[in-house]
Amino acid sequence: xxxxxxNLLRDIIMDHYQYPRNHQLSEExxxxxxxxxxxxxxxxxxxxxxxxxxxxxxxxxxxxxxxxSTASTSIMSxxxxxxxxxxxxxxxxxxxxxxxxxxxxxxxxxxxxxxxNVGKQANRINCATIGWKALRDMIKESEGK
Amino acid sequence: MKIxxxxxDFPILQRTMNHRPLVYLDNGATTLKxxxxxxxxxxxxxxxxxxxxxxxxxxxxxxxxxxxxxxxKTAAFLNAHCPEEIIFNSGSSEGLNQVxxxxxxxxxxxxxVILSDESEHASSVLPWxxxxxxxxxxxxxxxxxxEGKITVENFKKALHDKVKVVCLAQVSNVLGFEAPVKEITKxxxxxxxxxxxxxxxxxxxxxxxxxDLDVDFFVFSAHKMCGPTGVGVLYGKKExxxxxxxxxxxxxxxxxxxRCGTLILKETPLKYESGTQPxxxxxxxxxxxxxxxxxGKDAIHAHEWELKQYFLEKAKALKTIHFYNEKAxxxxxxxxxxxKGQMIPAQDVASFLNTKGIAVRSGTHCAKMLVDVxxxxxxxxxxFYIYNTKEEVDQLVAALQEATLENCIGIFF
Ligand SMILES: Cc1ncc(COP(=O)(O)O)c(C=O)c1O
Numbered sequence: 146x147x148x149x150x151x152n153l154l155r156d157i158i159m160d161h162y163q164y165p166r167n168h169q170l171s172e173e174x175x176x177x178x179x180x181x182x183x184x185x186x187x188x189x190x191x192x193x194x195x196x197x198x199x200x201x202x203x204x205x206x207x208x209x210x211x212x213x214s215t216a217s218t219s220i221m222s223x224x225x226x227x228x229x230x231x232x233x234x235x236x237x238x239x240x241x242x243x244x245x246x247x248x249x250x251x252x253x254x255x256x257x258x259x260x261x262n263v264g265k266q267a268n269r270i271n272c273a274t275i276g277w278k279a280l281r282d283m284i285k286e287s288e289g290k
Numbered sequence: 291m292k293i294x295x296x297x298x299d300f301p302i303l304q305r306t307m308n309h310r311p312l313v314y315l316d317n318g319a320t321t322l323k324x325x326x327x328x329x330x331x332x333x334x335x336x337x338x339x340x341x342x343x344x345x346x347x348x349x350x351x352x353x354x355x356x357x358x359x360x361x362x363k364t365a366a367f368l369n370a371h372c373p374e375e376i377i378f379n380s381g382s383s384e385g386l387n388q389v390x391x392x393x394x395x396x397x398x399x400x401x402x403v404i405l406s407d408e409s410e411h412a413s414s415v416l417p418w419x420x421x422x423x424x425x426x427x428x429x430x431x432x433x434x435x436x437e438g439k440i441t442v443e444n445f446k447k448a449l450h451d452k453v454k455v456v457c458l459a460q461v462s463n464v465l466g467f468e469a470p471v472k473e474i475t476k477x478x479x480x481x482x483x484x485x486x487x488x489x490x491x492x493x494x495x496x497x498x499x500x501x502d503l504d505v506d507f508f509v510f511s512a513h514k515m516c517g518p519t520g521v522g523v524l525y526g527k528k529e530x531x532x533x534x535x536x537x538x539x540x541x542x543x544x545x546x547x548x549r550c551g552t553l554i555l556k557e558t559p560l561k562y563e564s565g566t567q568p569x570x571x572x573x574x575x576x577x578x579x580x581x582x583x584x585x586g587k588d589a590i591h592a593h594e595w596e597l598k599q600y601f602l603e604k605a606k607a608l609k610t611i612h613f614y615n616e617k618a619x620x621x622x623x624x625x626x627x628x629x630k631g632q633m634i635p636a637q638d639v640a641s642f643l644n645t646k647g648i649a650v651r652s653g654t655h656c657a658k659m660l661v662d663v664x665x666x667x668x669x670x671x672x673x674f675y676i677y678n679t680k681e682e683v684d685q686l687v688a689a690l691q692e693a694t695l696e697n698c699i700g701i702f703f
Contacts, residue, residue: 151703152703154703155696155699155700155702155703158699158702159695159696159699162695162699188637189667209667209668210635211635211636211637211638212634212635212638212695212698212699213638213699213702260702262702262703263702265701265702266641266644266645266701266702268641269637269641269702272637
């Protein structure tokens, strides 16, 4: 577990909640979108991704969501932009490992380590993963084609 | 009301949540269980044991007496005309589905309209929406007034010749307003429409008299009134229950059948109770009715309303809490918390309160259409019951005072 000052981690979440990045959907048809409605809470978000062959050119999202789902999706959007699908998958895998309290590579996750303790509130794991699941699914679908 | 005495009846109040004394304020979702209810359930498992309506031995006869005794007790509790009007099932949701399926399949024609409203719980409106897709009926909505209430005036405006069923909650689970069911029923009947009432949120709190209300069907769940989960009641007027056919078929609801398909059903209410019922649940419901009657619904309601007014007064002084249902005279308080003018997502507030040992509900409370009326994505709901105290309200207010955005996110560290 990271030794980083908890206040710093909290501020990362605050910042991404109050000023979410990539927080506007695109009208362009080149984007794929996935609408995620969480059964357990009010989170209702749409994530969009634009692939340039093997690379993730852009990620966007919008919707009604709590602090954790907004901030986690915002951080994700910054992390994976410009990465190859394979790199993004590796980041996603590590993120889910972290959420499950398993081994993970901190360096890959950058600001996303702010969610390392989200499991303290078991019902909020859903919030911290809703946007990530959307992206994971869309990458998988794109690879299936 | 002697709350200190009452609290002793609820063993679960001894537990902690997040290392704090439990402050349970989610009674709209379900209520805690007093010892007499727990004992009644235990007694079935440790002593009575047999199935109902089946055996020729003493145990079985004892079960029948207890089970049918609860039917009589429930009839008196709702002031039904006779015990045969009481059908046991798994709860409000099942009762509402049963009625929607029976009426849609046996009474309604394509094009007929069911009147609902946008404050309804999913369990009251979705069965009709589903049935409308099979039977080509249509669900329409009584417009709510600016506070989110159902009024007689708006009901009259929504009523027309095609309306054959009106289905609404007597008390809304989000806003806690009581609908004018008696007046609406009178007008609906004058227009030949049947009235189905969801009593899930009213039965635990206010006196119910189905004959005075004159409703055709009424449902409630035991677990929202100190009873067990998985058991509830469908009340229906005897002549309607006699005339309709059940949704489910199977053991114990039939008198005779043969290979040619000839089927003779038992009489109401047994024709509606196919298969083994939640017997321990029914017996627990009987104990819950006794428990509630011993306190009295008037006292229960007065206590909840007092707590709500106390909470409103204290919380308003904080200036960060916005209430959506101040005027609703019930124990349901629906609100959001603001930090520097910005609304904190309801779920973050609820998680923060959890760390203080306080249980409240956040979200849309299964009434997803109400979001458009209130124009917020979600709310926090604190709902009181007999065992809640002013000290608990003080703890809630103290916690809400600390509920800044920073602190709500701080719980993860
Ligand atoms: C107004 C209302 N109707 C119906 C229900 C469904 O009750 P149950 O889950 O016991 O079937 C509820 C419970 O949340 C409710 O509040």
